[in-house]
Amino acid sequence: MSLSGAVLPWVTALAVAMVVGGLIWGFFFTPNDFRQGATVKIIYIHVPAAIMGSGTWFMMLAASLVWVIRRHHVSALAAKAAAPVGMVFTLIGLFTGAVWGQPMWGTWWEWDPRLTAFLILFLFYLGYMALWAAVENPDTAADLTAVLCLVGTVFAVIARYAILFWNQGLHQGASLSMDTEENVADVFAYPLWTCIIGFGLLFICLVLLRTRTEIRARRLSALIAQERMA
């Protein structure tokens, strides 16, 4: 708790600076795309949010596995704390994708493999949070949600790599790639990288904050139970 308390203000300051700086850079100081026009500015929120939406689930998977194997309580609480953060990032990805898709593809929604996997992942986040809330015993809740997390990982993988698995659907390939043909132009890539790092730091800062809250809540309920027993 003391280490996370010391790190949190610095990570928060860096996250705010990079997210705000990256978005201002992208929105105000980059040109419109010759084909997509001004809608290209949505890339600075859509891509980082989608990366964090699926990335959060992988972090939850790692934390859940630590719980299952080592029974480390903080890891279960960290997975629980990360779920609403991942859910909001996934929702942002879905929302901005729909808003971007309408003028570019002519439709708000398409049952494309990547889009569908993201929608299912969003529903998994809701189910995961509901399961934590529904089970009274925290250890049982951690066990059950760890299993749910393992199952949901299938959709997190599909959401991220659907383009590689099935080369079909409306969604294009990776915006950032080592292949210069596929990669977006540097003028878009630099602010995009700033936003991706900023969203990553924002995720770390929110998960730290929420995990600290979960630890305190667990201590409080343990103390209340102890007092009732006395």
Place this chain on the structure above:
Amino acid sequence: MKPFIFPDLGPYAVEVLSAYAGTVALLLFLVVGSVLQGRKTRLRLEEFEERRIAKRQKSTDNL
């Protein structure tokens, strides 16, 4: 120094601005919610621990 000019969003102004507004609203909701929940839990825990210490102190004094 060049004067500040709001970018020309052309026919896509509604889409771009609504995407940004929606994102900012969702992020604010998440951040404010997390901070408020954290503060509420911390205060409840501190209050409970203080009450517990006072109670223990009182019972020691009675002895």
